[in-house]
């Protein structure tokens with residue numbers, strides 16, 4: 001099968017992705033083999049290619065926003081039939097036995113395996129997953145190209161939303177407006193939540209307003225019209241955390257969505273931190289994924305996307321790095337069927 005691999009991390013301009021021929025993997029036990037039809041490209045894939053995150057496996061096939069059809073079954077796989085549509089997210093495996101798994105917080109499982117990072121992912125024609133970690137998309141109304149980005153920004157956004165403890169009728173602030181914030185905005189507006197969005201990008205301001213944001217601006221220079229009940233913070237800019245907190249009410253939750261951050265300094269504890277809760281999004285959970293797929297089905301959560309052909313993946317990632325993508329996300333269409 002054809003696959004893009006990362007063996008040596010380097011800037012995307014220098015070509016860390018290599019197109020290779022790999023043997024088609026064979027499913028064992030409860031595993032299923034998935035013929036990938038679509039795979040979203042994520043900023044995390046860029047970090048993996050460029051070395052912002054060390055490689056966990058070498059070489060690795062990136063890609064963790066996978067939609068495809070079941071193509072072969074391991075001898076003990078019972079959940080799906082050949083031809084069924086399934087999805088695969090970042091969460092590829094958890095042990096089911098540790099204290100975190102047992103209490104329903106599998107995202108903290110120390111034995112976690114992540115798609116396109118600890119195991120090969122979706123920048124290849126085929127991939128393997130244990131059947132209980134695949135999402136059942138047989139009856140979902142969205143197209144596969146719209147479901148692919150649900151697998152990462154959609155599910156991650158829902159996780160952040162749950163952590164924020166925001167309720168109907170309240171005010172939510174967000175800093176940064178990528179695809180994750182887009183899905184959050186769509187869901188929040190369906191729940192009568194007032195949403196304020198801080199972004200530097202004029203294009204993102206336009207999209208945010210188009211989908212119902214109640215305020216757009218730049219928190220680095222101006223305050224929100226009102227202090228908010230919850231705040232979801234995406235960038236790695238630690239110096240802006242206190243600005244975010246300064247725009248929250250006591251009892252508010254600040255959710256940090258980044259995987260890395262520059263130093264965070266709080267100068268005015270009493271005004272800005274006292275009484276607030278700070279949480280971080282850490283990996284993903286299947287139960288939230290299932291919940292969000294239902295929401296996406298009900299709300300018909302499509303997204304502006306750029307369709308990329310398999311051979312154009314490196315070029316697409318270069319455009320992602322340069323902020324030149326056409327739409328909110330990029331999805332590889334494998335041209336199957």
Ligand SMILES: [Zn+2]
Nearest residue numbers: 042044152153
């Ligand atoms: Zn992702």
Ligand SMILES: [Zn+2]
Nearest residue numbers: 095098101109
């Ligand atoms: Zn576990």
